[in-house]
Amino acid sequence: MTQPIIDIKQVSLAFDKFKALDGVSLSVNKGQCIVICGPSGSGKSSLLRCINGLEPFQSGDIWVDGVGVRGCKNLPALRLSVGMVFQHFELYPHMTVLENLTLAPIKAKGMNPSEAKKLAMHYLDRVGISNQADKFPARLSGGQQQRAAIARSLTLEPKAMLFDEPTSALDPELIAEVLQVMRDLAKDGMTMLVVTHEMGFAREVADEIVFMDHGQIIEQAPVTTFFGAPRTERAKDFLQKILSKI
Amino acid sequence: MRYEFNWGMLTQPPYSEWIIDGVLTTFHLALICWVLALTLGIMIGVCRVSNSRILRFWGTAYVEVFRNIPLLVQLFIWLFVIPQLLPEDFSSWWNRLDAVPYWTAVVGISFYTSSRIAEQIRSAIMAIPQGQFKAALSTGLTPFQMYRYVIMPYALRIIIPAITSEFLTVFKNTSLALTIGVMEITGTTRKIEAWSFRGIEAYAVASLTYVLTTLLVIAFMTWLEKKYYIPGLIKRDTGHH
Amino acid sequence: MDWAVVTANAPLLIKGLITSLKLAAVAIALSFPLGCLVAIGRLSHRAWLSKLCGGFVNVLRSNPLILILFWFYFLMPILIGKSINDLTSILCAFVIFFGAYFAEIIRSGIQSVGHRQIQAGLSSGLSYRQTMQHIVLPQAIRAMLPALTTQCILVLQGTTVAYVVGYDELLHTTAMIAERTGRPTEMYLAVALIYFLICYGGSLVSRKFEKGQGQ
Numbered sequence: 001m002t003q004p005i006i007d008i009k010q011v012s013l014a015f016d017k018f019k020a021l022d023g024v025s026l027s028v029n030k031g032q033c034i035v036i037c038g039p040s041g042s043g044k045s046s047l048l049r050c051i052n053g054l055e056p057f058q059s060g061d062i063w064v065d066g067v068g069v070r071g072c073k074n075l076p077a078l079r080l081s082v083g084m085v086f087q088h089f090e091l092y093p094h095m096t097v098l099e100n101l102t103l104a105p106i107k108a109k110g111m112n113p114s115e116a117k118k119l120a121m122h123y124l125d126r127v128g129i130s131n132q133a134d135k136f137p138a139r140l141s142g143g144q145q146q147r148a149a150i151a152r153s154l155t156l157e158p159k160a161m162l163f164d165e166p167t168s169a170l171d172p173e174l175i176a177e178v179l180q181v182m183r184d185l186a187k188d189g190m191t192m193l194v195v196t197h198e199m200g201f202a203r204e205v206a207d208e209i210v211f212m213d214h215g216q217i218i219e220q221a222p223v224t225t226f227f228g229a230p231r232t233e234r235a236k237d238f239l240q241k242i243l244s245k246i
Numbered sequence: 247m248r249y250e251f252n253w254g255m256l257t258q259p260p261y262s263e264w265i266i267d268g269v270l271t272t273f274h275l276a277l278i279c280w281v282l283a284l285t286l287g288i289m290i291g292v293c294r295v296s297n298s299r300i301l302r303f304w305g306t307a308y309v310e311v312f313r314n315i316p317l318l319v320q321l322f323i324w325l326f327v328i329p330q331l332l333p334e335d336f337s338s339w340w341n342r343l344d345a346v347p348y349w350t351a352v353v354g355i356s357f358y359t360s361s362r363i364a365e366q367i368r369s370a371i372m373a374i375p376q377g378q379f380k381a382a383l384s385t386g387l388t389p390f391q392m393y394r395y396v397i398m399p400y401a402l403r404i405i406i407p408a409i410t411s412e413f414l415t416v417f418k419n420t421s422l423a424l425t426i427g428v429m430e431i432t433g434t435t436r437k438i439e440a441w442s443f444r445g446i447e448a449y450a451v452a453s454l455t456y457v458l459t460t461l462l463v464i465a466f467m468t469w470l471e472k473k474y475y476i477p478g479l480i481k482r483d484t485g486h487h
Numbered sequence: 488m489d490w491a492v493v494t495a496n497a498p499l500l501i502k503g504l505i506t507s508l509k510l511a512a513v514a515i516a517l518s519f520p521l522g523c524l525v526a527i528g529r530l531s532h533r534a535w536l537s538k539l540c541g542g543f544v545n546v547l548r549s550n551p552l553i554l555i556l557f558w559f560y561f562l563m564p565i566l567i568g569k570s571i572n573d574l575t576s577i578l579c580a581f582v583i584f585f586g587a588y589f590a591e592i593i594r595s596g597i598q599s600v601g602h603r604q605i606q607a608g609l610s611s612g613l614s615y616r617q618t619m620q621h622i623v624l625p626q627a628i629r630a631m632l633p634a635l636t637t638q639c640i641l642v643l644q645g646t647t648v649a650y651v652v653g654y655d656e657l658l659h660t661t662a663m664i665a666e667r668t669g670r671p672t673e674m675y676l677a678v679a680l681i682y683f684l685i686c687y688g689g690s691l692v693s694r695k696f697e698k699g700q701g702q
Contacts, residue, residue: 049606054610075609076609076614079611079612083610084606084607086603086606088603090604090607091607092604092607092621093626094626103611103622104608104611104612104613107613107617108611108612152611249565314686314687314690315679315683316647316682318648318650318658319647319658319675319679319682322658322671322675323675323676326665326675327671327675414549418549418551422553424651432554432557435557436557439557445558446561449554449557452554453550456550456551457546457549460545460548460549461549
């Protein structure tokens with residue numbers, strides 16, 4: 001059996017006295033799309049930040065493509081294998097879209113600038129905004145900015161992608177274009193770990209749903225099982241609240 | 247490094263007396279200037295935001311003149327130039343005053359500081375959201391009640407940190423008065439250094455005065471802010487002045 | 488009033504002005520990089536470095552410039568073991584003093600960029616240094632331009648303090664002329680005008696940078 005791309009074992013994370021994560025374990029295999037959902041403060045975003053070493057966790061370990069995160073001596077190199085997309089896009093406002101995409105390939109991967117540019121344009125095209133390449137982020141709509149941010153991560157050709165509430169900061173009419181890009185990515189076989197409230201997306205695209213609360217994984221099940229017959233009370237409760245909104 | 251320390255000399259006359267005088271002079275000079283600057287500064291600050299174009303013009307002119315000329319140059323002008331330009335009677339009265347340098351320093355530092363305070367008052371008044379005025383009036387409060395219960399508490403919380411840190415600026419600026427002959431602490435320690443060649447000990451006393459005062463004032467300010475803190479009311483900026 | 492005194496001594500005044508401007512320029516050129524280093528040190532995760540830089544900034548901002556000048560003027564010959572050039576002592580004092588002020592401006596400029604931009608940079612495989620260099624500092628400097636300009640004007644005003652150690656910058660030159668010719672009124676008013684024009688002009692530039700922020 002091939003090893004999981006992301007393997008999380010018994011990870012605990014605490015900020016001062018607050019326990020953000022409590023003994024969390026999760027495996028993500030190649031090509032899987034796993035959606036993490038749960039109430040605010042349940043630790044979902046913290047978990048993502050532990051995976052690429054942005055958040056130093058206190059116990060347990062995470063292996064990304066076989067490399068342990070906790071004792072990792074070269075975090076920048078590890079981060080090249082897992083891309084991250086943020087809630088507020090976090091494009092660099094002082095660079096054009098194209099420069100945003102080529103910065104890391106040139107500086108972190110040591111790529112040749114013209115090669116990086118070609119690769120960047122390829123991914124901009126893939127997310128549908130190649131005509132925005134020379135614009136500054138402020139000139140793009142929210143949906144375009146987030147698509148650019150996804151392209152920025154794709155340009156590093158990672159083994160997996162982490163999405164931290166990618167559509168939560170978008171106006172409703174702009175959410176669809178971003179979800180479409182994510183849908184296409186999943187179809188093309190990208191390994192994805194997505195924190196989101198978009199249950200429609202989850203039902204359609206995800207392989208498994210993970211429900212978190214208070215820093216722990218309460219329930220983890222294949223999509224149909226989770227939506228059809230959630231086992232735990234908390235999950236049932238959460239689903240009811242979320243779905244009644246749609 | 248060859249240097250013979252002699253801290254003991256600081257505790258003996260005449261140095262000990264000079265030091266005490268120097269510290270006291272620094273403090274009372276700073277306090278007088280600060281109070282005068284506050285009074286003048288509030289008036290000019292209000293002019294700067296007034297509805298009258300003339301008042302606004304003169305307020306702006308005042309502020310721009312006093313903050314774009316170095317304080318040391320201003321002190322020299324007050325010392326050498328202004329007495330020449332004033333009427334005979336006033337000049338002769340002024341020149342016969344005890345401690346002309348001291349009062350010159352008071353005038354010079356007060357005017358300079360008042361322009362800075364005017365700017366802070368202006369920022370504070372402009373920082374209060376217009377909506378606060380409208381909301382208060384629309385609930386039936388009279389203008390006076392609006393100022394008393396809504397605007398002033400808000401404005402004070404913005405102004406007090408700025409004005410307290412302005413005191414520290416004045417406190418440090420008193421050191422420039424040594425150039426016109428005022429024996430505040432920095433001037434005193436320079437004199438001690440000239441007499442005894444023990445510069446480290448002497449200047450350490452001066453630095454200690456400034457650093458301790460700064461720590462005390464900041465502690466007081468922090469205590470004051472904590473006591474009157476309203477969560478989310480004002481985002482504090484740890485910027486420079 | 489006899490303004491001919493001013494015009495007669497204009498060459499000397501210009502020389503003094505150039506000296507002041509040069510002093511300010513060199514001080515800024517050296518204290519700004521120092522400020523950058525101290526600011527980054529202050530924001531470091533290593534507690535000892537953060538506290539050291541914080542202490543440096545706080546001590547220097549608590550002391551008046553003139554006292555720092557006296558410290559260096561007195562201490563440098565002792566420390567180095569031989570009597571050194573006046574200008575070196577003066578410059579050291581200025582660079583260390585204004586370095587602390589620049590450090591504060593730079594620190595708050597960096598903090599205004601926000602930690603999420605840093606996370607975005609780091610998560611794309613850039614090292615901390617690369618993230619600072621390409622992502623944080625360019626944005627921070629843009630945000631800090633008004634404050635930095637104002638601080639540069641303050642450096643120029645600060646050069647007048649070198650008067651007390653007899654350095655022949657503009658104020659000292661003016662004082663000498665005033666004494667020699669017995670006409671302080673005209674001379675000091677003239678020099679006040681010179682400083683006013685330069686500093687006011689600088690403040691207009693700073694205001695222009697501030698307006699440019701509202702994109």
